[in-house]
Amino acid sequence: MLDVAVAFVTFNRPEPTRASFARIRSVRPNKLFLVSDAARPDRPGEDQLVQQTRQIAQQVDWDCAVYKIYATSNMGCGLRISSAITQAMQFVDRLIVLEDDCVADPSFFSFCDAMLERYEDDERIMAISGDNFQQGISRTDASYYFSKYMHCWGWATWRRAWEHFSLMIPQWPTFRDAGGLSNWCDSAQEIRYWTEIYDRCHAGESASWAYPWQLSCWMNHGLTILPDVNLVSNIGFGSDATHTQRHDPMTALPTQALTELWHPNHVSRNHDADAYTDRQLFSHPNRVGPLKRLRRKLGITRRAA
DSSP states (O other), X not given: XXXXXXXXXXXXXXXXXXXXXXXXXXXXXXXXXXXXXXXXXXXXXXXXXXXXXHHHHTOOOSSOEEEEEEXXXXXXXXXXXXXXXXXXXXXXXXXXXXXXXXXXXHHHHHHHHHHHHHTTTOTTEEEEEOOOOSTTOOOOSSSEEEESXXXXXXXXXXXXXXXXXXXXXXXXXXXXXXXXXXXXXXXXXXXXXXHHHHHHHHTTOOOOSHHHHHHHHHHTTOEEEEESSOXXXXXXXXXXXXXXXXXXXXXXXXXXXXXXXXXXXXXXXXXXXXXXXXXXXXXXXXXXXXHHHHHHHHTOOOOOO
C-alpha cells in the first residue's frame, strides 16, 4: 500500500480515466482525493460523461480513505485543479497529483514517495515530476536530476511548497520588472517568451494552473526533481481533450520502470537538460509555432485590438 495521498483529477473522459485509475489501483494509496469539475452548461451530454467518469474513479476496492472534491457548477480547469489541491493540503502535508489522461508506470508512485521523504525539508525543491522529455538522452549518472521546469503530467509536492501558489500570480509584475526571469532564462528570447506567457496569465487570459505554479516555484528559488527516464505517458490528446486537442510530439511517450534509486551528489540545476527542453517545447525559434501551440494547451486567448 502506498503511504502517500493521491489526488486523481477527472472530467469527462471515461476511457483515459479507466486506464489511469488502473495504475492508481495497482499501488493502493491509503488516501485518495477524487477531484472533478462539473459539466459545462453549453455542452449537451457532457454531464452524463462527467457522471460516468466519476463512477470509474470511485471503484475503490482496497482499504482507503476517499475524499470527493466534486464541483456542482463548472469552475474551469485552472480554478478546479488548484483549489482542489489547496483543499487536499488541509488534510495532508504531501500529495501526488495525477490527471485522468496520464498513465503512470507503477514505479512513478514509489519514486514520488522516496523523493517526498528525502527532500521534505529542503526548501530548494518545490516539486517532483514523473515526466522526462529528453527523448532518450540520459542527463545524469543518478536516477534523477534537478530542473527549472515543473512538468505537470504526474507530479507531487508538499504543503510547505504549495503555500506559495497563487493562481492569479499577483507578484508577477514586481518579479518581471525586477528582472527575476534572468535568473531562470538563458537568453533574451527566452525572457520575452515567458514574459508574454505570464503577462497573459496575470491578465486572466489563461485557463492554466500549471504555469502559475511554475512561476511560483521560480519566484521562490525552487527546483523540480525530474527522473532520468520517463515515468508517465499522456494519452489524452484528441478532440475530447480540454487544452490538448492536437497532436504533440510528447504525447503517448513510452514509460520505463525506475527500479533503483541513485541520488545525485549535490543539488544543482541541469542546464543542458533545461536548454534541450526549451528547444523542443518552448521558445526556440526553430520550433514551429510555439506560442500558438501553447495558447491552445493553456486556453490563452489573444487580447482584443
